[in-house]
Amino acid sequence: MSPVEKIIVGLEERSYPIFIGPDLLKEADTYLADYISDRQVIIISDTIIGPLYQGSFTKKITPLCTRLDNLRVPAGEASKSLSAYNTLCEEILNIGIDRKTVLIALGGGVIGDLVGFVAASLLRGIDFIQIPTSLLAQVDSSVGGKTGINATAGKNLIGAFHQPKLVLADTSLLATLPKRELLSGYAEIVKYGLLGDAEFFSWLEKNWSNVLSLKQDEIVFAVRRSCEMKADIVAKDETETGIRALLNLGHTFAHAFEAVGRYNGDLLHGEAVAAGLGLAFDFSVAKQICKPEDALRVHAHLMEVGLPDDYSALPAGKAAVSTLIQHMKKDKKAFAGNLTFILTHKIGEACVMPNISETELTTFFMAKGVNHV
Incomplete structure (x- = not known):
């Protein structure tokens, strides 16, 4: 088995780790404990990834949280839109959050970009964690703090720089991806x-x-x-x-x-x-x-x-x-x-x-x- 690799994105007080390796989601409580213990957590996924992983992931980290909720958005690029952004913001606000609430993006690049932008916006900025499930998200969009959505005028034209607190890149999750992905x-x-x-x-x-x-x-x-x-x-x-x-x-x-x-x-x-x-x-x-x-x-x-x-x-x-x-x-x-x-x-x-x-x-x-x- 490959050892777990750790990379630090060095941004002074906003530095954060990227963990890379197989079966990391099975040990998510270990990796996330410092970031979610005694805090409210909301996991956001999509209608394809959510049914695969949200249940087991929720069970793994629930004991750490004061409250845990799950939300899903439609799978696909269409969810990187103003309407999807607005709907997700309203759903999260209806749950009730404070500035210690942590959002977890469980999915591919669309989920990471959308959830990151929502996290940057709500209460003028709350913490979020990236758990990328696609190869593209693991090597690119989950790292670096670019968040955002598409406009009719073009791609990624609405957004913000908002760094995650942690990136957990579980390479075992890639086994469910179609070859084209x-x-x-x-x-x-x-x-x-x-x-x-x-x-x-x-x-x-x-x-x-x-x-x-x-x-x-x-x-x-x-x-x-x-x-x-x-x-x-x-x-x-x-x-x-x-x-x-x-x-x-x-x-x-x-x-x-x-x-x-x-x-x-x-x-x-x-x-x-x-x-x-x-x-x-x-x-x-x-x-x-x-x-x-x-x-x-x-x-x-x-x-x-x-x-x-x-x-x-x-x-x-x-x-x-x-x-x-x-x-x-x-x-x-x-x-x-x-x-x-x-x-x-x-x-x-x-x-x-x-x-x-x-x-x-x-x-x-x-x-x-x-x-x-």
Whole structure:
């Protein structure tokens, strides 16, 4: 059995641990005791994950709490909405809470983002704990304190920075995920290698099959290395004024693809990210800051594992260049009408590239065969 890994997100008095390993939920009382003892707790999950784990988890930690309640929201990206946020806030307020109440997000990225934003809002901020059940959430969205919901105008445009008190990443929970969900999470793992650790990317090229087969040594290592890299970047730039932007490699493209699909479930976040990674390398080559062989290597790996590597390979509907660019203009990194992209000098070395014009981006998309209108 893999040993339990512990990573600290170093934010001075707001530092918190990430525990990574198999069967952690079975020992949840041990890991959570310091954070929930003699406090009111509300566990929030969704209609898929809740029936699997809420019951046993509740029994495990109930003796520690003064009161424990369970809530569920509909599964899926649609729950990252103003209406779902409002409903959940009202349900929690109707239970009755105080500033010592702890919310626990038990689920994937949607649950973590939603519950984190609710925790940031209620009583101007209460504690919450992340228990991510998807691979994508374990390696990315549960770490770093970004919380929020989607707007009609775009993804994650309403939210707050609110750090959890603890992240419990139980790799055994990944066994219930469909292959497509695992692949979606794997795309974010690949991102870490591409943005800052060429050696890790090389390791993934050799070990991806064992990672996706959930061999414990490999999956724990992949989750740990991803969390390590994110924790290090977040500790240096919590609110994304500098290097934290590198974590958005592939995401300016990806968020536009998701907005085109209206978050209806046809396109998973990791699928959009994978296509975005391929395009980020292609755009870097087009700008002559990256060698073509690096881009070819990225495309080859994405295709080998079964992820889309380009906009044309996405399983969802397509849009014209003008529509994609309009969505990209709503990206949080955009400034004064120009776009900022995270591009690459090579595998393992991402860079911030500001002042990308609409004309330059249109030319790139046209060369990729995307319709202009």
